[in-house]
Amino acid sequence: MRWPPRSGVLRAKQRANLSFFIFIIFFVVFGMIMFTELLRVDLRGLPMKSHYDSQSWDTRTESGVEAEPPPPAHAPQDAVWQPVAGTRFKFLVYSAFAEKRTVAAIRIIATTKTRVADRVVCRLWMPNNTTYTLKAKVKAIRENWSMKYSATFVLCLLRDSGLRPDDTVGASVAVVTAAMPNQPPTNLLVVRSTDPKPGIEGTLHVCVKPLHYSYSSHDWFIEWFELNRLLGVSHFYLYNDSLSASVSCLLRDYRRDGLVTLLPWTTRPFNNQVDIRTENQFAAFNDCLYRSMPAAGWLLLIDIDELALPRRERTLGALLAAVRASYRAPAKPPSALLFRNAFFYRMWEDDKDAPYPLHTSLKTRRRAQPQGLKNRSKYAVRPQDAVELGNHFIWEMMPGAIATGIPTERALLHHYRKACEFGGSSCLTNPSTVDRTAHRWADELHTRVTAMTKRHAFKCSHTDRTYNQSSYKTRLDQNRP
Template sequence: MGSSSGGKKKYINFRNRQRANMSFFIVVMFFAVFGIIIFTEIFLIDERGRGAGVLVRHGSLTYHHRPPARDYEDAFQSDDYISIHMGPMPNMDDTVGALLLGRPAVIPVVDDEPGPQSSKVLTETKLPPYPAHITPTNGSWQNVNGARYKFFVFSAFFDNRRGQRSVRIIGATKTRGPERVWCRMWYKTSENNATSFISRSVQAKIKVIRENWNLKYSACFLLCPLLANQTVPTTVSVVTKVKSFPTNLLTVINNYNDSMKPSNRFAVCIKPLHFDYNRALQILEFIELNRIMGVEHFTFYNHTIGPQVGCILQDYVDRGLVTLLPWQLNMLSQKEIRTEGLFAALNDCLYRSMNLYSHVLLIDLDEYIIPRNNETLPQLIEYLNNRFNSRTTGAYSFQNAFFYLQWGDDDSVYDSNDSVAAGLVTLKKTRRRSKLHPHKQRSKYICRPELVVEAGNHFVWEFIPGHGTMNVPSDAAILHHYRICEFGGDDCIKTPSTVDSTAFKYKNKLVDEVKEKYNEFKIKCNLMELPPPPRRVFSKIINMLKSGQKTVR
C-alpha cells in the first residue's frame, strides 16, 4: 500500500515538473517571437520607409496633445541639393548665382534606369529646359507624367514658418508607397524674356494627408526644401525623374509679409461643389449671412456647378469677394479618393488664406457657426479670448447641432408673405436635436491659418508645435447644421428636440440682403421665380406636435 502511494506521488511530481517546463518554454517562445517582431519593425520596415523618401503619418484624435511630428525637419535642408561653391551674391543663394553667371552647377543624380547606382554627374544646364509651352497656374490639377500610378499636383506655396523654408505643393497620389519625385524650381533670369529661366532641382518629400479612408489615392503634401539663403522660386514643376521633361507648371504663391499681419480678417473655405450644384437661394443665403457675421472672403472649388450658381459666383469673383478655382481631379470620388479629394481643397484654401486672413472657417454650405451672445464672428473670437486663456489657441472647435429638414417649418413661415424669407433655411428651420455632438465628432472649426500645418474636416490634425484647439462651450456658439437624417429615412426626427431661433437676430438684414441680390441676379443669371410661402394648412397639427417641448430664445 505504501509502495503504491509513493509511486503515485512520484508520478504527480513528474507531471508538475513537465507542466512547469512547458510553461517556461511557452514564455520563452513568446518573448522570442515578440523580439523578432520588434526587430523587424525597427530595422526593416523603418529602413524601407526611409529609403523611399516618404513619410505616411497616421494621426489620432489626441494627436496634437503631444508634441507633433514636425512637417519639415532640419535634416532635409541638405537633401539632394546641387553642390556648388562661389562668392556671395545679394538676395541669391550660391547655386542660383552660379547658374545666372553661366557657371556649371553640378547635382548628384541617381540613375533613373534600373540597375546599380550610376556615378554620372549632371549639371542643371543639361537637364530639360523650362516648359515654356505650359502656362503656369496658381491652382489647377496637372499631371505628373511618367508615374506608375495616378499623380497630380494642384498648387504651390512658400512656407517660411519657424524658419524652416520650403515650397509646399498640394497634390494627390497613391496612399501607400508614393513614388519618388523631384521638384524643378524655376528662377527667372530676365524680365524682358518670358522664357528665360534657370532651375534648381531637389528631391521632394511626400507626406500623405491623414484622412483618406485607406482608399487607393489620397491628398498629399510635397515639400521642396529651400536653403536658408535661397530665394523663393517663381514657379515649380514636379517630375518623376530629374531628366524627365516637365508636364506641369505651378506658380509659387508667396503671401508672406513679416511687416503686415492680418488682424480680424475672416475667410471661409468650402469643399468642392459637385453634382452640378445649382441652388441659387442657398448660395446667396450662405454668402450673405456669413458676410453679415463678419466674413470678408470665400474660396470655392468648381468640380461641377450649374449655370445659375456659376453666374452668381462669377459676379462675386468680379467684386473680389470670392475665389473660384477649377477642380477637375481625374480620380473616382469615394472609390479611388475621398469625396472629390476634399482634403486637398481644404488644405489648399488653408495655405492660400495664410498671411492674408487672421481666421479661416472650414465649413460646408449647410453649416453656420452662430454666436449666442455676439453679433459677429470677430466679436465672438474676442469674447472667447477674454473669457479663456487663448495664448496657445490655433483653432476654435464648435459642437454640431442637427436641424433636420424633415422637422416642420417655424410658425413664422406661415405668417409671411415674403417668398425670400420663407425660403431661407436658417429662418424656417428652428427645431434642432437637443443633444449636441461632442467635439471632434461632426464639429467644425475656425482656425488661425499661420498656426496650422494640416487641416482636417472636423478638426485640425497638426499644428505648429506649442498650439492646440479651444473647445468652445455651447453657451458661446454652436454649429447649426441643416440637413436630412444622416442615415436615411425619417427616424431622426424621433430624437429629443428643442426650438432654437438664435439665427432670428439676423432675420431683417439677411432677408433684405438676399432679396436685393436675388432680384439683381434674376435677369442676369436667369433665376427662377421663388415659390409662394406655404399656407397654414397643417399648422395646428404641427403646433400640437411641438407643444410641451423646450424652447431656446
C-alpha cells in the same frame, strides 16, 4: 603505401572548406554589385546644389557630357491639376507655397498613392534663370480613410541649396520622377507667398469643400452667402467641380465684387469615393489654408449646408475675439475654436412663427443634444498657426498653438441636413428642441436676400429670380440644399 584513415578525412574537410569559401566570395561579389546599382539609383534623388555650370551627376547625360536641365514645357500655372509623368501610380500637383515655419521648403498640394508613393524630386527655376534640383519629401495628408490615393504634401527641401523660402516666391517649380530626373517636366507651378499682410488680424474668410454634382441650390446659396456676410465674413474660397448655370451666374457677380475666389477642381483621373475620399476635399482644405495665409486673420471651414452662429455676439469676429480675450496670462489663447454640430433636419415641420420664408427662419427645430467635439464639428483657425487641416478638426498645429471647443451657450454649428446621417428616418425620433437663434438676423437677412435675388434676376437672364414670399417658399421646398 596506404594512407591512414585520418588523412582522408582531413582532405575531405579541406575540400569542403574551399567550396564554402568560394560560395562566400560569390555572394560578397554579388552583393557589392547590387549595392553599387542601388546606390547609383538612389543618387538620382539627391539635391543638385549648384547651377547650370555644376558638375553634379544630375546634370550629365549617360555619356558623361554636361547637359542643362530641360526647360519648362509651358508657363507656370496655379490652381490647375497637372500630371507628373513617368510615375508608376497616378500623381498630380495643384499649387505651390513658400514654407518657412516648419521647414525651409516649397510646399506643394498634390494627390498620389497613399502608401509607398513614387519617389520624386523638385526642379526649381528662379526668376534669374538659375535652376536647382531639390530633394522632395512626399507626405500623405492624414485624413485619407486608408483609400488607395490621398491628398498629399510634397515638400521640396531647400537645405543645401543656399536658398531661403522667401527667395522662391514667384519662381517656377515642377515635380519630376526620381527615376528620370532629366526628362522635361509635365507640370509647372508658380510659388505663392504665405507671408501675412499687415492689418489682417480681425479678418474672417470662409473655405468650403468642392461644389459638385452640378450644385444648383441658388436660393439657399444667396441666403447662406448673405448670412455669412452679416456674420462678418469678408471673403469666400470655393472649389468648382461642377455648378448649375444659375449658381455660376450668381458667383460671377460675387466675384466681380471681390468677395469670392472660385478655383477649378476635378477628381479626374481618380475614381471618386473608390480611389479617393469625397471629391478629394482634403487637398482643397489644405490649399485653402495656405492660399488664405496672406489675407485671412481667421479661416472658417464649413460646408454649404452649415452656419456657425454666435448666441450672444452679432458677428463671428466679435465671438472669436471675446473667447481669446477671456484667456489670461500665463494661459495661451487658442488658435483654433471648434463649433459643436447640431442637426436641423429639413424633414421636420416649418416654424409657424417664422418672420420670413427664409430657410433659416423656417427650420428652427434641431436635435436637443449637439454632437461632441471632433464629431461633425467645424472650426475657425488662425491660418499662420495651422499646418494640416482635416474636415472636423485640425490634424497639426504649430508648436505651442492649441485648439479648444466653444461652449454651446456661446455658439453652435447649425447643420441643415436633408436626410438622417445614417439613412432612414430613425434620427427623427431623437429628442428635439426649437432653436430660433437665426431669427436674430432675420430682418437684415430678408432685406439682403430680397435685394440680391432681384439683382441676380436682372443679370441672369436664363431664369426669373423675382423674390416674394410665396415664390421663394415654393423654390425652397423644391430646391433645398
